[in-house]
Amino acid sequence: MLADDGERQAQAGALDSAIHLPGEWLSSLIGFIGSALPGWRDDPRRPAATGETALTAQLCARLASICRHSPGWDFLQFRREEPDESDGRRAVDIAVAPSGSIIWIEGREYTEYQTLLPVECKRLPTPMAGDRDEREYLYSRFSTTGGIQRFKAGHHAASHARAAMIGYVQDGDISSWLEQLCDWVEQLEGDAVEGWSAADKLQITSHDTVGRVAALRSGHARQAGLGDIELDHVWIEM
Incomplete structure (x- = not known):
């Protein structure tokens, strides 16, 4: 919040104006997003939707509501269709950013004007x-x-070494889609599509068969002289 003189102040009774977090805190953030997915999907008040834009708008609203009422996460905000920081002509589906605080991660400062984690859906x-x-x-x-192509090309998250993707599984199941995507990566490599190799395959890291949600991870070389990027994937069977 801002005082009358324009000075940035600490959030009342909760947070200092600057929060220092370890780099692996992003893993906790992605876990927080994943934990919210089953409750969002199963909410009887959620309007029926199948389109990507509508689903992502619903999910963004849900995450914004949950974080405001979750201690330890209430210094975040979730924004829809945020212009990419490196290429303003392109929009990120969901941008996670600080709210009312400055966050430092591994020596990098983030304010409400910088994206902590870009998310593609x-x-x-x-x-x-x-x-x-x-x-x-x-x-x-x-x-x-x-x-993934957008991240590999630097069209999304060029200034980030880590980003996330959410997959809305609307037909089939998580295991079959992981197998399918690995097959497609092999096809891209076999067809000699520039920049694609077996190293781009996704690996599953956890799978909640009751909640029907899974976490996956992949690492990718990027073009245009950019360093590698690590992607965290959260998939939910709708």
Whole structure:
């Protein structure tokens, strides 16, 4: 909050104006997002929706509400369709940023004007209409709309070494989609698509079969002289 003289003040009774967090705190943040997914999906008050835009808007609203009432997370905000920091012509589906605080992670300062974690959201399967590529979670041969493709090219999160993706599994299950995506990565490598190799495969790190949600991880080399990027994936069976 701001005082009358424009000076940044600490959040009343809760947080200092600067919060120092270890780099691995981002793993806790991604875990927090994943833990919210089953309750959001199963909320009887949630309007029925299947489109990516509507689902992501709903999820962003849910996360924003939950973090305000969750001690230890109430210094965050979740924003929709935020212009990418490195390429303002492109928008990030969900941007996680500080709210009323300055956050330091490994010597880097984040204010409400900087994104802590960029998040891209994709449906599984990709709706097949027009010039959509069924592999769009990974890559599109028609455009630069592929989810991982955007990160590899530096079109999203060029100033970040870590980002996240949320997968809305609307047909099939998590295990079958992991197998399918690994097959597609092998196809991209076999077809000699520039920049793709077996190293781009996703690896599952946890799978809650009751909540029908899973965490996965992947690492990718990037173009344009950028360093590698690590992606955390959270998938939920809708």
